[in-house]
Amino acid sequence: MIDPVIAPSGTLLGLLQRGRGDGTLHALAAPRSEALAALNHCVLSDPRHDWQLENRSLYYARLCLDLDGDLDEIEQHLFAAEDHIVTEDTRTGLALAVLGHLAAYGRRDALALLRRYAATGANWAWALDELALRDDDAGLRSLAVPVLGRFPATAQGEAELAASVRDAYEPRPWRLWAEDPRESVGARVRAAAESGSFDRWQRQMRPTGPRPGWSVQAVFDWAQQGLERGSELHVPAARCLTAVAGPQDRAAIIEAAHNGTDGARGAALHYLAEARDPAVLDLIEAAAAGPARTVSEAAIAAFERMCGEEAVDRARSWVQRPDALGASAAGVLACRGGAQDTHLVLGALRETVRSEGPDARPLWTLVDGAGRLGIACAAPVLRHVYRETASSHLRGSAARALAATDPSFGAGFAVECLWDCEETTREVAALHAETGDVRVVDRLRRLAADPAEEAEVQTAVRSRIGTEGTAH
16 A cells, blocks of 8 residues: 555645544534545545554544535445456545445445445455445345355355355354355355365464474574565564573573574574573664664564563663664653653654654654653643644544643643544543533533444543533
């Protein structure tokens, strides 16, 4: 997937792409045609950098309902000729998920589009999963023939059908079709289900690929073989070492961490870090500064997995380093440091934003650390990250940190967070938004009554709304 182009945060499109609550509020105040154009742009060109982590579908579906938007552009997008050329889930997944939420809200046109796409579209499995949650039995049964028609009655076709039944995210349609009295439907689906179950059992009983022998050197050889095949096996190899290594093997493992192959060095470093060996921190420092990228990354990953005060102490001496190990040390202090480390975490937070921008990966840990440590003077930087990041997940972390550090959060960002695309951010807002703003009370009531809202959000909302329906 190509990284999306995100508009500036001060524009309506930029706000909607980020999933910010202000995006909804600005869209409702903007000319309807302009708001719908920005909304459709987002739905048809997924703005998320990580669609498996970030939420947008319910956010866009709610706005579509508020704007009384039609589905013409979504329909054209789904059924364009490109659908059978660019078949990646990311081209149509967000649009299908939005249709799923709209169908749940009672939009019959959305339900009809999902049924039609499940019958003819390239990403039919996603549409079928959406329908499995929202459609009635009759609607799902009507799709049996067109879906099964995708799989020819050949050995390969039956194998592909078995894989689809086995891997279905929502099994309800397949279970309904298995009950169909027609030989070409029910019997075929039942046979595919049995074949898929047997295939899964075979894979579990007969794992493929090489396995390490029962010696320290055999484990090192296995780790290197995996690396040469393109698989980093540092962590599983370290677990194997835990099973086969004894005290007499320590010298050999330390030597491997110094001078072994790249696979052996990564495995040895992870093993020594897990064992909290007194030599491991020096070994990690040397490996992180070395020329081998794989070993350097393994060393840093091993350090980040370490527990104990010795790792935190060493992080304090590494945090000023201008390299990946320094960034990792800052993350360790953010996660496990104490009050004496607030200036170090704050410095790393400011420097990361200055040098790498508001979407830098190290910010995920540093922002959480600023909130955990209650660093009040971090609030200006956190507000900048909140406004500018394209990641709704990181923005949610910034909101939680602001709730712990910024006294103005309840009357400021917490209000717009009630409309945010992430349920965890809406939950924070429900707990902190000041009810002096009339929009807050109305929004809390709407969230409490919305059947699509997450249970955690509604629990937070009810903690603010009394038995008489008054907010406090």
